[in-house]
Amino acid sequence: xxxxxxxxxxxxxxxxxxxxxADELCLSQSALSLxxxxxxxxxxxxxxxxxxxxxxxxxxxxxxxxYAKKLxxxxxxxxxxxxxxxxxNRGTLNIASMPFATHAVxxxxxxxxxxxxxxxxxxxxxxxxxxxxxxxxxxxxxxxxCFEPQLSHQLIFQPLFxxxxxxxxxxxxxxxxxxxxxxxxxxxxxxxxxxxPSIIRHVIEKYCLNNNLILDxxxxxxxxxxxxxxxxxxxxxxxxxxxxxxxxxxxQNSILEISEGNVSLEFGILYRKDFELSNMxxxxxxxxxxxxxx
Numbered sequence: 112x113x114x115x116x117x118x119x120x121x122x123x124x125x126x127x128x129x130x131x132x133a134d135e136l137c138l139s140q141s142a143l144s145l146x147x148x149x150x151x152x153x154x155x156x157x158x159x160x161x162x163x164x165x166x167x168x169x170x171x172x173x174x175x176x177x178y179a180k181k182l183x184x185x186x187x188x189x190x191x192x193x194x195x196x197x198x199x200n201r202g203t204l205n206i207a208s209m210p211f212a213t214h215a216v217x218x219x220x221x222x223x224x225x226x227x228x229x230x231x232x233x234x235x236x237x238x239x240x241x242x243x244x245x246x247x248x249x250x251x252x253x254x255x256x257c258f259e260p261q262l263s264h265q266l267i268f269q270p271l272f273x274x275x276x277x278x279x280x281x282x283x284x285x286x287x288x289x290x291x292x293x294x295x296x297x298x299x300x301x302x303x304x305x306x307x308p309s310i311i312r313h314v315i316e317k318y319c320l321n322n323n324l325i326l327d328x329x330x331x332x333x334x335x336x337x338x339x340x341x342x343x344x345x346x347x348x349x350x351x352x353x354x355x356x357x358x359x360x361x362x363q364n365s366i367l368e369i370s371e372g373n374v375s376l377e378f379g380i381l382y383r384k385d386f387e388l389s390n391m392x393x394x395x396x397x398x399x400x401x402x403x404x405x
Contacts (some may be wrong), residue, residue, distance in 0.1 A: 114186060116150040117179045119143055120158060124176055127166045169188065203232045204391050207252040211335060212378075215354045220399050227398070231391065239333075241308050247381050253392045258310045259377035269396065270379040272353040272404045278367040279338065279359055280352045281345045287365040294318060294372030301329035301347035303338050314374045315350055322372070324367070339364060350378060 123132040123143065133143045134227070149157050158172035168176075204224075213235050221233055238246065243255035248265055258305055259268050278297045280286045287294065298319055304312045312331075319326045329347040332338065336358045338349050343363035356366050380399055382388060388396070 117147045203236045207236045207238045207243045209240050209256040211355050255381040267384050268381050271376045273375050275373050275375045277352045279342050280348045291343045291368040291370040298324050299326045303330040303341045303347040303349045306331045311383045318374050
């Protein structure tokens with residue numbers, strides 16, 4: 112059963128005249144007859160009674176009318192919706208984002224995107240960096256905003272900017288009297304960082320390993336915001352990506368520049384190599400790639 116067959120059926124059911132219906136459908140009478148006959152064969156019953164002078168609907172034909180109208184209406188609605196989505200006049204953009212990116216990076220980007228495509232809505236899913244990589248790889252999300260993952264032939268990572276680190280120490284810590292310190296000086300003190308497999312922890316531990324330093328790990332936790340509280344209570348010091356400093360309580364902590372031995376991470380957008388992105392996601396990737404990040 113095709114849409115053309117249903118349209119032909121409804122026009123003939125309304126006109127009850129093969130010649131008039133064929134003209135309205137821009138078909139020959141023989142093509143219309145063949146379409147109705149094929150539909151009847153598929154459904155397994157007669158839809159019309161015909162003689163040389165009249166065409167009448169059968170009981171089965173009468174019963175089919177509301178179903179045919181509903182099917183065509185649903186199709187028209189779906190067709191309009193698909194066209195709207197392709198033209199970015201409707202739809203929801205789903206993004207897996209690190210919490211800090213949701214807070215510090217995405218608002219300006221989404222505002223810019225919304226100016227260009229005002230009818231698009233957004234659903235932002237706050238997901239830890241490592242989970243973003245996993246969920247994009249599994250196809251749960253088309254795009255993710257995260258730090259650069261380790262090499263994967265399945266993923267494409269488009270860098271947006273390089274994120275260096277700043278030091279966070281208690282307000283009355285002996286290091287707080289300096290404006291700048293080295294990474295080595297920071298790592299000599301009891302340290303607070305994120306739990307494995309955090310990429311932030313990985314780069315700090317890698318720095319210590321490369322520089323023959325032993326990290327005195329005092330506290331490990333899950334959220335960047337939690338680091339601030341532990342540091343404020345004097346339990347240790349930490350190093351965090353620069354944009355994360357917005358999560359730090361500066362009344363209780365001091366944020367210092369790292370002058371030597373600083374580590375950094377590439378921050379960007381992630382998507383699958385073998386996955387055909389929606390038009391909406393493609394437009395977002397293009398826009399965020401052109402955005403100026405301060």
